[in-house]
Amino acid sequence: MIAWADDPDHPGPAELSGPPDLRALASSVTNDLIAAIAALEFAAIVAERRRPRSRAAVADEIERLTVDLHRVMHARRTAIMVLDRCAGEIPELTDVWFSEGRYALVDLWTGYLELRASAIGSDVDRAILARTIVEIITTWAVKMPWDRAPRPYPDDTAAACGTMIRHLVTGGAR
16 A cells, blocks of 8 residues: 555555565665656756756756655655655665665765755765755655644745755855
8 A cells, every 4th residue: 555655546456465565565665766766857967967057057956956856755755754654663664765765865965966066155064965955855745744733834845945955055046
């Protein structure tokens, strides 16, 4: 059920006759997220080591990449939330989710930030900044929909996160 929880109208073939293979399930959900991220401009920039034209172009790019990643993660929020919550207690999930899922995303952001180091305003640890970015996006794309007593926030949290991370990383360069 975790594998299709974010799209309950289109469940895959489910065999509920025995206990699930948790490692295979975690791999399936993680691979779906990895494939969706690989299709984003974000992955192509890092893979191709594209160079920016200006600091303002990097700021625009960061905002756009954040919004795209937020939307990918939000679309898979149920599966991500379940894996994230259970991975620490279920060894079959831990290796797959943390190494191939969460930390692969942190590593991708770290690579991106290293590639764009000349446009980043302050001298900060890129790995810590990358982890901070991933946690901000995860909070707003995955965890906030589960908030039992939410305060009013903008309807488009993807855009709000994009602007916030743009300012965090580049000082809001225009």
